[in-house]
Amino acid sequence: MSMQIKRPKGTQDILPADSQKWKTVEDIVRSAAEQFGFREIRTPVFEETGLYVRSVGDTSDVVTKEMYTVSSKGDSTFTLRPEGTAGVVRAMLENGLMNEGFPQKVYYVISAFRHEKPQAGRLREFHQFGVEMFGAASPYADAEIILLASSILDACGLENVELHINSIGCPECRAKYREALRDYFEPHREELCETCRERLGKNPMRLLDCKSPICKEIALNAPIITDYLCDDCREHFEALKDILDDYGVKFKVDPKIVRGLDYYTRTVFEFISNDIGAQGTVCGGGRYDGLVSELGGQQVPALGFGMGLERLIMTMESCGCEFEAQKTCDLYIAPMGETARRKAALLADAVRREGYSAETDLVGRGLKPQMRYADKIGAKYVCVLGDNELETGEAKLKNMRTGEEKPVVLTEFIRTFADVLLSELFDGDFSEQLGSLLEDLPAADTSDV
Ligand code: ATP
Ligand code: MG
Numbered sequence: 001m002s003m004q005i006k007r008p009k010g011t012q013d014i015l016p017a018d019s020q021k022w023k024t025v026e027d028i029v030r031s032a033a034e035q036f037g038f039r040e041i042r043t044p045v046f047e048e049t050g051l052y053v054r055s056v057g058d059t060s061d062v063v064t065k066e067m068y069t070v071s072s073k074g075d076s077t078f079t080l081r082p083e084g085t086a087g088v089v090r091a092m093l094e095n096g097l098m099n100e101g102f103p104q105k106v107y108y109v110i111s112a113f114r115h116e117k118p119q120a121g122r123l124r125e126f127h128q129f130g131v132e133m134f135g136a137a138s139p140y141a142d143a144e145i146i147l148l149a150s151s152i153l154d155a156c157g158l159e160n161v162e163l164h165i166n167s168i169g170c171p172e173c174r175a176k177y178r179e180a181l182r183d184y185f186e187p188h189r190e191e192l193c194e195t196c197r198e199r200l201g202k203n204p205m206r207l208l209d210c211k212s213p214i215c216k217e218i219a220l221n222a223p224i225i226t227d228y229l230c231d232d233c234r235e236h237f238e239a240l241k242d243i244l245d246d247y248g249v250k251f252k253v254d255p256k257i258v259r260g261l262d263y264y265t266r267t268v269f270e271f272i273s274n275d276i277g278a279q280g281t282v283c284g285g286g287r288y289d290g291l292v293s294e295l296g297g298q299q300v301p302a303l304g305f306g307m308g309l310e311r312l313i314m315t316m317e318s319c320g321c322e323f324e325a326q327k328t329c330d331l332y333i334a335p336m337g338e339t340a341r342r343k344a345a346l347l348a349d350a351v352r353r354e355g356y357s358a359e360t361d362l363v364g365r366g367l368k369p370q371m372r373y374a375d376k377i378g379a380k381y382v383c384v385l386g387d388n389e390l391e392t393g394e395a396k397l398k399n400m401r402t403g404e405e406k407p408v409v410l411t412e413f414i415r416t417f418a419d420v421l422l423s424e425l426f427d428g429d430f431s432e433q434l435g436s437l438l439e440d441l442p443a444a445d446t447s448d449v
Helices: 016-035 049-055 061-066 085-094 139-155 171-191 194-202 204-209 213-219 231-247 309-318 338-353 367-376 387-392 410-425 430-440
Strands: 046-048 069-071 077-080 104-113 125-134 161-167 265-273 281-287 302-308 331-335 358-360 381-385 394-399 405-409
Touching (some): 049 077, 125 139, 139 231, 139 302, 171 204, 171 213, 231 265, 281 309, 381 387
Parallel strands (some): 331 381
Antiparallel strands (some): 265 281, 381 394
């Protein structure tokens, strides 16, 4: 036998036993985003490398060491998307959506690729839910996306996630702050990790984000950005805090939150879980008022966040949150013999056309293994079809939970099956309950029909 090929390091297989967890969170994020008026956007998995260099920034970790870049046969080089925002801004500009009235609100559920050291909560292919809003400069917009993220985490059942917010000001306040940081860290240069020594020259704010314990320790007494904000940036930040208070969203002002990507301005925030270890940032985002013009558009205020779905699911698991139950099979038809098999296949098909789920034997097994299979797939009802049933034209529908059996005439199979399922739904005599339900309904207005 030849050697089996293994999956690439830092990637994951999401198997059927777990995919329901993914479906649960994807349903939650999609419906929350749509409740807030965001619409889905889908962009390519790869983009020209220059897009990320220009937007994410050529001093960011993502661009300096984490990109998966390939050169294709032509002369362009392409990069697998390391994040969602740049591609969305590119698409909005290229398709003229920035001229269609503001605010523009979009969301996406994507996989993203970063060449990082794989560890719990840090993968090379990971998944993000993200939202972006364009054309809204008001702190109400900042509060709105924070509220959206917060209500998603609530809907997932998470209670132990802390919201940290900060303002990193505009380029003007930041220039002064950078100087102050350089002055502070310079005397410690030799103690800093290698990456931070490099950051000191190019982008000293990144030092505050370093995960090395020594750098963290040194950064404890570093100057904080909020002492350097200009009047406009300070007002924006104060207003945001007031609005969050109005919403009852709890937060901590955390001057150490600077975010990894270069394009942020003013508000930055992270939702941090204490339940999943070091990689606890479940959601990160903020305002990036400079990005759209950086990518060739007008000066358009913009903001958004990215939520790491692996980390979200890990947090939910560690908190014992509930996931949607897997849908089980409504009906398993167990045929015995070749004639019955043909009949069973047609019946199963008819049942599915009515919108139910149905399976029948595809392996050619006897009754016992078929019953074990029906049990494994959680079939709600089983109908055994043998020579006897075919001859009399009558079979039994067995409720697998209660063991109760109901007769069914094969020519009226669908109607009987639907009735049986509905009566179980209403837990009693269906027609009686339907009658009283109909009485309660408001009469439909048919005057224009
Ligand atoms: P970190 O500080 O953890 O490296 P980041 O600042 O690089 O995060 P963002 O670019 O803001 O992360 O991405 C948004 C979210 O995506 C993060 O908050 C996190 O939940 C998730 N995320 C980022 N990188 C990874 C990864 N390599 N594996 C899994 N999830 C990730
Ligand atoms: Mg990172």
